[in-house]
Amino acid sequence: AQTVTQSQPEMSVQEAETVTLSCTYDTSENNYYLFWYKQPPSRQMILVIRQEAYKQQNATENRFSVNFQKAAKSFSLKISDSQLGDTAMYFCAFMNRFGNEKLTFGTGTRLTIIP
Amino acid sequence: DADVTQTPRNRITKTGKRIMLECSQTKGHDRMYWYRQDPGLGLRLIYYSFDVKDINKGEISDGYSVSRQAQAKFSLSLESAIPNQTALYFCATSSMGSNYGYTFGSGTRLTVV
Numbered sequence: 412a413q414t415v416t417q418s419q420p421e422m423s424v425q426e427a428e429t430v431t432l433s434c435t436y437d438t439s440e441n442n443y444y445l446f447w448y449k450q451p452p453s454r455q456m457i458l459v460i461r462q463e464a465y466k467q468q469n470a471t472e473n474r475f476s477v478n479f480q481k482a483a484k485s486f487s488l489k490i491s492d493s494q495l496g497d498t499a500m501y502f503c504a505f506m507n508r509f510g511n512e513k514l515t516f517g518t519g520t521r522l523t524i525i526p
Numbered sequence: 527d528a529d530v531t532q533t534p535r536n537r538i539t540k541t542g543k544r545i546m547l548e549c550s551q552t553k554g555h556d557r558m559y560w561y562r563q564d565p566g567l568g569l570r571l572i573y574y575s576f577d578v579k580d581i582n583k584g585e586i587s588d589g590y591s592v593s594r595q596a597q598a599k600f601s602l603s604l605e606s607a608i609p610n611q612t613a614l615y616f617c618a619t620s621s622m623g624s625n626y627g628y629t630f631g632s633g634t635r636l637t638v639v
Contacts, residue, residue, distance in 0.1 A: 456630035516568040
């Protein structure tokens with residue numbers, strides 16, 4: 412079974428600064444997807460970014476980028492030029508590319524952007 | 527209208543009561559899921575369904591049951607609610623082979639008193 416670990420329960424950063432959220436995972440699979448979801452106070456789950464394990468290039472979406480280290484099974488999220496609207500819970504998640512395609516989540520990191 | 531609709535949005539119920547949480551989707555996805563979110567535990571899978579006739583238990587199915595009434599509808603029932611079932615419940619959908627993760631509903635906050 413896959414496991415996803417987020418070791419930072421809470422983080423805070425000044426507005427406009429850069430912050431990195433950590434995520435590690437454990438799997439015996441070779442083909443899979445990794446995701447970061449954002450959950451603002453509205454509680455909606457919003458997909459931030461996704462990474463395909465068979466692609467070496469790190470995914471980027473505007474101010475959001477990942478550092479995907481497949482050998483180390485690490486998948487960190489970097490938020491550049493942080494904004495007040497980035498305040499939220501962030502969940503890392505894993506999905507097998509083949510098979511049952513269930514999403515396995517980490518325990519989350521609560522990020523607060525300080526004005 | 528939302529792609530994945532959950533009702534009710536919030537609910538308070540008493541211990542021992544039966545309660546049903548409903549989920550409907552307009553995405554046309556074949557797969558539907560129920561997750562539970564607790565502080566410090568993230569989201570954990572309760573049940574999932576890949577088709578109307580295909581229902582599977584997740585990691586924390588005890589005390590819950592589900593019904594896939596139609597391709598677009600997937601309900602979660604608590605037969606006899608207990609306080610430790612107080613949580614935020616999410617319904618989600620996906621299509622087979624989709625590599626974009628899930629589409630989530632807006633959640634149902636359930637409190638059992």
